[in-house]
Amino acid sequence: MIDANQYPTGLTIAGSDSGGGAGMQADIKTMQACKTYSAVVVAGLTAQNTLGVQGAYPTDLAVIDQQFASVMADFDVRAAKTGALFDEARVLQVAKNIRHYQQKNLVVDPVMVAKGGASLLDSAGIAALKNHLLPLATLLTPNLPEAELLADMKISTRDDMVTAGQKIQALGVPNVIVKGGHGEGAVIYDYVLLENEVGFWLEGQKVETSSKHGTGDTLSAAITSFLAQGDSLRKAIEKGHRYMNAIIGQPLVIGHGHGPLNHGQWSDPADEGGKDYEF
Numbered sequence: 001m002i003d004a005n006q007y008p009t010g011l012t013i014a015g016s017d018s019g020g021g022a023g024m025q026a027d028i029k030t031m032q033a034c035k036t037y038s039a040v041v042v043a044g045l046t047a048q049n050t051l052g053v054q055g056a057y058p059t060d061l062a063v064i065d066q067q068f069a070s071v072m073a074d075f076d077v078r079a080a081k082t083g084a085l086f087d088e089a090r091v092l093q094v095a096k097n098i099r100h101y102q103q104k105n106l107v108v109d110p111v112m113v114a115k116g117g118a119s120l121l122d123s124a125g126i127a128a129l130k131n132h133l134l135p136l137a138t139l140l141t142p143n144l145p146e147a148e149l150l151a152d153m154k155i156s157t158r159d160d161m162v163t164a165g166q167k168i169q170a171l172g173v174p175n176v177i178v179k180g181g182h183g184e185g186a187v188i189y190d191y192v193l194l195e196n197e198v199g200f201w202l203e204g205q206k207v208e209t210s211s212k213h214g215t216g217d218t219l220s221a222a223i224t225s226f227l228a229q230g231d232s233l234r235k236a237i238e239k240g241h242r243y244m245n246a247i248i249g250q251p252l253v254i255g256h257g258h259g260p261l262n263h264g265q266w267s268d269p270a271d272e273g274g275k276d277y278e279f
């Protein structure tokens with residue numbers, strides 16, 4: 001028998017991707033692979049596939065409240081993440097619930113644009129995220145375009161990533177990862193800035209693949225899983241990055257555009273009796 005202490009609960013507050021590769025579907029699969037149970041608050045539906053987003057339909061505000069109430073009444077949610085939140089009203093509703101339930105260990109992935117270019121958060125939503133959700137977050141995980149917008153600067157070099165991380169931290173979030181997946185070169189550098197001015201780089205070999213749909217969702221969901229399991233933030237980030245690197249190297253060629261990740265293709269060395277459970 002496995003109980004809630006051995007298999008803790010995480011929550012994803014995100015949009016649904018009908019193509020199954022990104023959004024809450026990526027989050028659920030990631031949490032399962034990382035041995036965390038996932039509850040869900042659906043902030044909106046997208047009609048989407050690997051080629052793009054054909055439609056976006058934010059959830060009624062009362063339905064967001066009701067989903068939070070149902071989840072919080074039954075589960076001990078040890079960590080949560082946000083993904084696509086669509087607009088100002090959804091951002092404010094989610095922030096209200098996070099405050100009401102005093103949700104700790106909140107990872108905010110400031111999802112703004114899908115891989116194909118469709119908007120997943122309008123400009124009033126970005127302002128609301130900056131002013132109302134960011135201050136509630138434990139960790140913010142912008143990619144390069146999102147970091148440029150939040151830090152109000154162009155990012156061309158690794159020094160710029162450091163400066164952007166510092167500027168975003170100064171907005172009121174204690175910990176930031178500036179993800180470098182959109183950068184040039186054979187190595188991808190993610191810059192991590194933790195509170196108390198601890199900054200470090202995570203490096204990964206760039207995998208040349210078109211199957212990168214939902215990479216950001218996946219990284220933030222993996223970190224959320226490990227936070228739910230009680231890892232320190234630094235350890236959760238390092239493990240999440242290792243998980244990401246392991247699965248991106250085993251692409252699934254499914255669909256006709258940006259293919260999905262192979263979320264389940266990861267075995268936890270701890271299951272195999274290995275002692276190197278240092279992810």
Ligand SMILES: Nc1ncnc2c1ncn2[C@@H]1O[C@H](COP(=O)(O)OP(=O)(O)OP(=O)(O)O)[C@@H](O)[C@H]1O
Nearest residue numbers: 143179180181182188206207213214215216217219
């Ligand atoms: N081609 C790649 N090879 C290896 N790692 C990658 C690659 N692309 C992204 N990553 C890693 O995936 C994680 C997510 O980074 P990325 O910058 O792609 O996020 P994102 O743009 O928010 O993703 P998405 O919008 O698809 O959800 C980072 O840890 C990054 O280093």
Ligand SMILES: Cc1ncc(CO)c(N)n1
Nearest residue numbers: 015016022023084114214
């Ligand atoms: C619903 C949804 N959330 C997030 C992303 C970003 O990967 C996406 N493409 N779709």
